[in-house]
Amino acid sequence: MGQSNINLAALIGSRICHDLISPIGAINNGLELLGMSDAREGPELDLISESVGNASARIRFFRIAYGAASEQMLGRAEVVSILSDSMRGGRLKVFYGPLDPQPRWAVRMAFLAVQCLETSLPYGGRVEIACCDGAWDITGHSAKQSVDDALWGLLKGQDVDELAPAHVQFALLPAVASDAQRALHTQTTPDFVSIRF
DSSP states (O other), X not given: OOOOHHHHHHHXXXXXXXXXXXXXXXXXXXXXXXXXXXXXXXXXXXXXXXXXXXXXXXXXXXXXXHSOOOSOEEOHHHHHHHHHHHHTTXXXXXXXXOOSOEEHHHHHHHHHHHHHHHHHOTTOEEEEEEEETTEEEEEEEOSSOOOOXXXXXXXXXXXXXXXXXXXXXXXXXXXXXXXXXXXXXXXXXXXXXXXXX
């Protein structure tokens, strides 16, 4: 078949996101039509609308993070929109620095790194994504951190006995980095945690 396990997983991720975004978009369109009609507005419709918006934002994020990567360029406006929508209402604020379009594979790695930092900053904080001359730096700042040494060891090529689904990004990021021939560098301090590639 000629597909590595990592590519096959990415294709599965792309397929799932592609198939889910259409029905969620249809629900959102239905809610907009209800909003224009005489249908009673209330907390129920607000809750449904908010939930659909959150689901759509997460799928857009997952489509980049877990879908098939390529040399396709992603513009700043699209990336900022995905990040702001997917982090809306959360404790983590993400700031995307690159001004120029960036290759999808690199943005994919940055999104996976953001998820690693999100796990390690459960009380919230600020994540800054920077890229200078092709070198990416994703740094999270927070007064409180919860760094799991075993998970961060995965980013350094170490193994773990068992991995929860919520932590799959720690296993996927090194594999994606290897495919892209990029070395991962991590740093954890009391003031910040960072992933560079």
